[in-house]
Amino acid sequence: MSENSQSTYQIQWQTVEHLKSFIESMKAEKQSVFIRKIKDLEEELKKLKKSKRYGLVWEDKPEDVVERCKTELPVLVGDETKTINENPDGPTHILIEWDNYHALSVLAYTHKNSIDFIYIDPPYNTWSTDWKYNNAYVDANDSFRHSKWLNMIEKRLRVAKELLKKDGTICVTIDDYELPRLWLCIEEIFWESNLLWVISIRNNPKWRMTQRKFSLIHEYAIFFWKSEESSIKKLPVNPEDKTHNYKQDTDWSWYLDVNLRKQGADSTATTKSWKISDRYYPIYIDSKTGKVSTVEKLDIEIYPIDSKGEKRIWRRSNDVIDEMYKSWDIWAKKQKNEYQLYFKFRGWLDGEMPKTMWYDSEFSASEHWTQLLDKILWERELFQYPKSPFAVIKSIRSATVNKNAVILDFFAWSWTTWHAVLELNKEDGGNRQFILCTNNENKIAEEVTYPRIRNVIQGYGDVPGIPANLRYYRTDFIGMEKSIDDLRKKFMGRCTEMLQIRESCFTPIQVEDENEYFQVFESKETILAVLYHPYEIAKLQKLADTTAKSIVAYIFSMGMEIFQEELSYLSNRLRIETIPDEILETYKKIFGF
Ligand SMILES: C[S@@+](CC[C@H](N)C(=O)[O-])C[C@H]1O[C@@H](n2cnc3c(N)ncnc32)[C@H](O)[C@@H]1O
Structure with missing residues (x-):
């Protein structure tokens, strides 16, 4: 082989080797691309399996106030200048200014499973200037406006559910714009079986003007x-309700005239569920005096036979008829030459289940209440759509009979819920407590909500006040730390307001050796001691010696350490809790850090 042909051969050989390795690498690469693709598809499949097939879906548009909680955690700061103490025997109501997502997260620690009734009136997402998302008004033409609204409401409703007692109830008002989405969203959180119905309230009898659609009233x-452990409460009979012909007795109780002969379903004498002899029997009437008896054979004998000759049954058995006659609870009436028997029905007249349509004029917001608002504070242009407190009062009454109920409204704005609670307390001597959260958009919390509460408590114009107590809080933030110990340390000295609210114990008391690590507060029944250093434990004995009240001590700890053993000598008057781990656990659950 010549030198030339040898080198040509070498070049060819090298080229083949190159090509071979190139093909191998291509194969490997193809393989890895292929494997990657399979993995991607598997991931996709997993997601699809997890994703919803039925229900409400929307675009997740991150909300700044929610994102903030990934790097900062909320705490409360009290504004002492706004404290009102006008009723030493009453509860202390709470107003928290700032975003309700943060306020609700704090309440998830202070009021877990403790709220009797939540009433909210969120922005309805109806107009262009209805509400702000990430500091910008959500325009009526924003194609994500439903998604943003759902994002906002869903997160808050989930936390709110955790605050309700087992037998607690929530009421959310809304109009036609977001009703379908809200209904599905809330049903998913509270479950379909816990729906108590959707009430229609005629809040605007003068109607909302529309050009081409129906006018909304x-x-x-x-x-x-929250669970089926509750029931809607009966409300007093409304004698004005013309669907029933209520009559008032001499003892002021209400009754209805009811025909003794049963009508409708399950009323024929052949119905299997009745023994004919029990309810199909003769009743005698004295045609001259109107006397009714089953024992005495008087001149008229009647059976429960209807006009078509059908044998029916009496609504009462024969052993009670004569007694009913003695108390004038049963009487005979001649109608179209036929005798009918009527009796006074009082069965459910101690109250009736509230109905699904509330149409009385007192539920209308526009006239009566706007005028009252003008009296309380002259800010009508700031506040064009007030709610009627009567609707809130009826909602509270339908949901709870507890006169010490804790009632939360986290879209409070101006006044309705707390006015309703104060009016109810005044009316029945109750001690219901309200907790309100509202943002300070256009300084509404400071310049409208608070002054209105103060005016109703202290009186306005010629209207006397309703004495009550109030504390005003704002939210503040603590920066997140990577190490849990560093984070715990940051809560040192920052839990006091939350603990005051949790224990409803607000009045500071002077104790010997008090310092920033040992703070003491009292209410009528309880002493709250906040210890930011375990060395302070020794002071608890002294404290216990000075009071007969029960004591709850919150002790700062770098873990869930319980100091029960060291404090066992302090009798059962002392309850020990540790901070801040339970607070952090609550936040972890909500914010997922
Ligand atoms: C429809 S209004 C409630 C009116 C109230 N029911 C009344 O009669 O006075 C809704 C209120 O919720 C407040 N709000 C909206 N988003 C909020 C949020 N994220 N946190 C706290 N308040 C909010 C708004 O400022 C507005 O005042």
């Missing part, structure tokens, strides 16, 4: 239980 209130 009502809005809705959606009621849900």
Whole structure:
């Protein structure tokens, strides 16, 4: 082989080798691309399996106030200048200014499973200047406006559910714009079986003007239980209700005239569920005096036979008829030459289940209440759509009979819920407590909500005040730390306001050796001691010696350490809790850090 042909051969050989390795690498690469693709598809499949097939879906548009909680955690700061103490025997109501997502997260620690009733009137997402998302008004033409609204409401409703007692109830008002989405969203959180119905409230009898659609005169209130351990409460009979012909007795109780002969379903004498002899029997009437008896054979004998000759049954058995006659609870009436028997029905007249349509004029917001608002504070242009407190009062009464109920409204704005609670307390001597959260958009919390509460408590114009107590809080933030110990340390000295609210114990008391690590507060029944250093434990004995009240001590700890053993000598008057781990656990659950 010549030198030339040898080198040509070498070059060819090298080229083949190159090509071979190139093909191998291509194969490997193809393989890895292929494997990657399979993995991607598997991931996709997993996601699809997890994703919803039925229900409400929307675009997740991150909300600044929610994102903030990934790097900062909320705490409360009290504004002492706004404290009102006008009723030493009453509860202390709470107003928290700032975003309700943060306020609710704090309440998830202070009021877990403790709220009797939540009433909210969120922005309805109806107009362009209805509400702000990430500091910008959500325009009526924003294609994500429903997604943003759902994002906002869903997160808050989930936390709110954790605050309700087992037998607690929530009521959310809304109009037609977001009703369908809200209904599905709330049903998913509270479950379909806990729906208590959607009430229609005629809040605007003068109607909302429309060009081409129906004129709106009502809005809705959606009621849900947290669990089926509750029931809607009966409300007093409304004698004005013309659907029933209520009559008032000499003892002022209400009754209805009811025909003794049963009508409708399950009323024929052949119905299996009745023994004919029990309810199909003769009753005698004295045609001259109107006397009714089953024992005495008087001149008229009647059976429960209807006009078509059908044998029916009496609504009462024969052993009670003569007694009913003695108390004038049963009487005979001649109608179209036929005798009918009527009796006074009082069965459910101690109250009746509230109905699903509330249409009385007192539920209308526009006239009566706007005028009253003008009296309380002259800010009508700031506040064009007030709610009627009567709707809130009826909602509270339908949901709870507890006169010490804790009632939360986290879209409070101006006044309705707390006015309703104060009026109810005044009316029945109750001690219901309200907790309100509202943002300070256009300084509404400071310049409208608070002054209105103060005016109603202290009186306005010629209207006397309703004495009550109030504390005003704002939210502040603590920066997140990577190490849990560093984070715990940051909560040192920052839990006091939350603990005051949790224990409803606000009045500071002077104790010997008090310092920033040992703070003491009292209410009528309880002493709250906040210890930011375990060395301070020794002071608890002294404290116990000075009071007969029960003591709850919150002790700062770098873990869930319980100091029960060291404090066992302090009798059962002392309850020990540790901070801040339970607070952090609550936040972890909500914010997922
Ligand atoms: C429809 S208004 C409630 C009116 C109230 N029911 C009344 O009669 O006075 C809704 C209120 O919720 C407040 N709000 C909206 N988003 C909020 C949020 N994220 N946190 C706290 N308040 C909010 C708004 O400022 C507005 O005042």
